[in-house]
Amino acid sequence: MQFYIKIFILYLVLMLISKSSFCQYRVDGESYYKQNLIDKNGKKQGFWREVYKTDFHGIHFIESYICEGYYYNDFKDGEWLYYDKNGFLSYKEYYYNDTTYLQTKFYSNNQIKSTGVIEIKVTNDFDTIIVTDPLNGNQSEEIRRLLNYVHIGNWKYYHKDGTEAKKEEFDENGELIEKK
DSSP states (O other): OHHHHHHHHHHHHHHHHOGGGGOEEEETTEEEEOBSEEOTTSOEEEEEEEEEEEEETTEEEEEEEEEEEEEETTEEEEEEEEEOTTSOEEEEEEESSSSEEEEEEEOTTSOEEEEEEEEEEEEEEEEEEEEEOTTTOOEEEEEEEEEEEEEEEEEEEEOTTSOEEEEEEEOTTSOEEEEO
């Protein structure tokens, strides 16, 4: 239980002192984010807005999503928001480091669907995705390593009306320990 309290405290501290909270700047009196920047070392930095379309062996599905948040040295940092094709907040994630984050999923009525911690386990497999820049519409291919997303710790699931549906507890390997 102390492990989960430490993660929650870490979440609060990182939210308050996140490196990425200083990426705004002003031009001609207007505040806006300079976004989708890559530094001289080829690493993503600062605020990014990405549009993804699901592609499976050349077949485009209608579903797509927009995500936005900050990168620091090519790793997601702090809070990331994910919107569905209709613009509803689908889920948000808060990254502690490059492999662990807190995830909260939402129903379309903004009620919480589920919440818990995920750890990313790196695999040796790769896939190619198409990324569209929302500023200029340019598309590029990115080769990414496939990842295994493992639930760890306590997870809570909710009905659409906000009442708790069930609880699950997972060990550090993602194995279900208890279901309530």
